[in-house]
Amino acid sequence: MMRFALSLSYKGSLYHGWQVQNDKISIQQIIEEKLSLIIRTPVHTFVSGRTDAGVHAVKQVCHFDVEAVHVDKVKKLLKSLVYRLNSILPEDIVIHEIKPVKSGFHAQRSASFxxxxxxxxxxxxxxxxxxxxxxxxxxxxxxxxxxxxxxxxxxxxxxxxxxxxxxxxxxxxxxxxxxxxxxxxxxxxxxxxxxxxxxxxxxxxxxxxxxxxxxxxxxxxxxxxxxxxxxxxxxxxxxxxxxxxxxxxxxx
The missing domain is CATH 3.30.70.660 (Pseudouridine synthase I, catalytic domain, C-terminal subdomain)
Known part of the structure; x- marks a missing residue:
């Protein structure tokens, strides 16, 4: 298992907050769908702080884990992953960076402020x-x-x-x-x-x-x-x- 941190910004006007919801579109849902599509394995993200419906974010941080069997594939994709994600994401969501982090890193609990x-x-x-x-x-x-x-x-x-x-x-x-x-x-x-x-x-x-x-x-x-x-x-x-x-x- 390997952990990755992802930094993104979004204009939240059209979304029902960060967290996945059954009948409404959320930022988390879109990020996980597009990530899973590119690396071809289900992805679940953990965010630094969940935003409400209509709220915007600048350089929000989340993390996700990739099983060992897929790690080499993700590492090979890493240089182009940001570009590929941004090319299929809506225009009001942008990825800034994706990088490997230590297994103890947690987007919420590791934040100093x-x-x-x-x-x-x-x-x-x-x-x-x-x-x-x-x-x-x-x-x-x-x-x-x-x-x-x-x-x-x-x-x-x-x-x-x-x-x-x-x-x-x-x-x-x-x-x-x-x-x-x-x-x-x-x-x-x-x-x-x-x-x-x-x-x-x-x-x-x-x-x-x-x-x-x-x-x-x-x-x-x-x-x-x-x-x-x-x-x-x-x-x-x-x-x-x-x-x-x-x-x-x-x-x-």
Whole structure:
């Protein structure tokens, strides 16, 4: 048995997340089908972090194992495997690299940290070029309130209030190392005039829908619907109903 790591990016708008589902198209399903077709043996992938329906990913990492009888064949294909995969994958999925790794490598457990970015366009007018990559908020957002709210969320906490209610995680304690908010400017036709905000979350791991649930509450603070102190209370309550609605998938 030999293990391989695969790095890929995808635009998730047309897919129902990473994980294989019985009646819906997923990223994992397509990757496994195309890999199996080329190396002519069934492949099962394990991903660093499963994404929700409509969520995008840049240089996502997964791994897969190949039985000993097929290893030599895969090694011979390795140089051309990325090219061959990309030639038959949909245009919204791209493979960056495939390489052999040690047997102890695990795409999820070997990750030292994970980083998520969520984009929000705070502008009276929507931007048609960013509609699939940013959450459009027509009102002005208060940066100071949002940064103060983020301050309460950093560190080691029980994030039950920001976890999907159907999560099967054994513990909902997670560590967020850093949350930043930056203004981004793009040239025409993507011109945003500094109203495009990038929220970056860095942590050791995240729960199901955690980032989107955090974003829904942070934006509520930015809109002055709640105070930053109420964000802290929602966190401490360990009750999903005390936090705000889930942010749309397209911004993540």
């Amino acid at each position: 994970k980083e998520y970015q969520y984009f929000v366009l705070s502008d009276a007018k929507r931007n048609v070029f960013l509609r699939e990559f940013a959450w459009h908020i027509p009102q002005k957002l208060d940066l100071q309130s949002m940064r103060k709210a983020c301050g309460y969320l950093k560190g080691k906490h029980d994030f039950t209030s920001f976890c999907a209610t159907d999560s099967t995680a054994q513990t909902r304690i997670r560590v967020i190392r850093k949350i930043t908010i930056k203004k981004i400017k793009f040239p025409p036709p993507f011109e945003t005039k500094g109203n495009l905000l990038c929220f970056t979350f860095v942590g050791e791991g995240f729960l199901k829908q955690m980032v989107r649930n955090l974003m829904g509450t942070i934006i509520a603070a930015g809109l002055k619907k709640i105070t930053p102190a109420q964000v802290r209370l929602a966190l401490k309550s360990k009750t999903r109903a005390h936090a705000m609605a889930t942010a749309p998938a397209r911004g993540l």
